[in-house]
Amino acid sequence: MNEQASAPSPQILLVEDDPQVVKFVRAALEAAGYRVLHAATGRQAMSLVAQYMPELVLLDLGLPDLDGLQLLAQIRPFYKAPVLVLSARGQERSKVDALDAGADDYLTKPFGVPELLARLRVALRHAARAASRSDDLRFECGPLQIDFQARRVTLAGEEVKLTAIEFKLLGVLAREVDKVVTQRQLLTEVWGPKSAEQSHYLRVYMTHIRRKLEPGAPWPRLFVTEAGVGYRLRTPEP
Ligand code: CA
Secondary structure (H helix, E strand, O other): OOOOOOOOOOEEEEEOOOHHHHHHHHHHHHHOOOEEEEEOOHHHHHHHHHHHOOOEEEEEOOOOOOOHHHHHHHHOOOOOOOEEEEEOOOOHHHHHHHHHOOOOEEEEOOOOHHHHHHHHHHHHHHHHHHHHOOOOOEEEEOOEEEEOOOOEEEEOOEEEOOOHHHHHHHHHHHHOOOOOEEHHHHHHHHHOHHHOOOHHHHHHHHHHHHHHHOOOOOOOOOEEEEOOOEEEEOOOOO
16 A cells, blocks of 8 residues: 555544444554544534545534434535545435435445445545546546546447447536445436436346446446446456
């Protein structure tokens, strides 16, 4: 984990009231070279966010004083860096609500260190890219290439024809590559706010996209279904 060796290591705020989880996550983050701040309550988290503006917040949804969702709503107007939600199994609804309220991704407890660090790197990379405002006119993910200006999609160099809707849907997933995008976000961006509940549109169009862009071996799986949440375009392992 030397990729941040020259720059000051990012500071992560862990908002979590379970001492076991705090101990485990803190050790994992510090071993990976991150600086760690910790808040055990929502109120404490509020003041630490405002005071330190950490590079990323890991937010447990079940806090003793206020709901993680409430905290998210309170900090989002001034805090633009990534927020990763830590949720327990069975909190499907609040997990989706958190993503729709501006969280960047989630981890379901119990999670392992590699998964935690991978999600952190993705979120921090996204934030850095957004900050540098590079015009992403070309996109590459494994064998998949998108030229947004020419509206051209190729798979291992072969052009694949997509309809306008398919292209738009792929574009949203590509913009958020490696991050989960909720059904509501996809439906709103591609079909408009009136279609936010029409999740069957997504099932149909994701099937089309997969048929065209994931024809099977030797191509890796690119599109991951996050059951009950949404979809993720995933960079294949090198
Ligand atoms: Ca908790």
